[in-house]
Amino acid sequence: MRIYFTLLLVLILLAIAFVFGSQNEQIISLNYLIARVELSIAAAVSLFTAIGFFLGLLATIIWRLIRKGKKSLAKNRSTEI
DSSP: OHHHHHHHHHHHHHHHHHHHHHTOOOEEEEEOSSOEEEEEHHHHHHHHHHHHHHHHHHHHHHHHHHHHHHHHHHHHHHHHO
C-alpha cells in the first residue's frame, strides 16, 4: 500500500512540474562553468525534474544496497560465532 501512495505522489508532483513548465514559454539563459545555453522554461523544468528524479532513484538504490550488505555482514558474523 505504501508503494502505491508513493508512486501516486511522485506522479502528481511530476504532472504539476510539467504543467507549470508547459505554461511558460519564455527563454532563459543557463550559465555553466564552461558553457552557456538558452532553453525555454518548459525544457529547463523538464530537464531538472528528470535529473532530480534519477539522482534520487540512484541514491535510494545505493542506500538499499549498502543496507542489505550491512545486514548480510551482520548475519554472517553472528553465524560464525
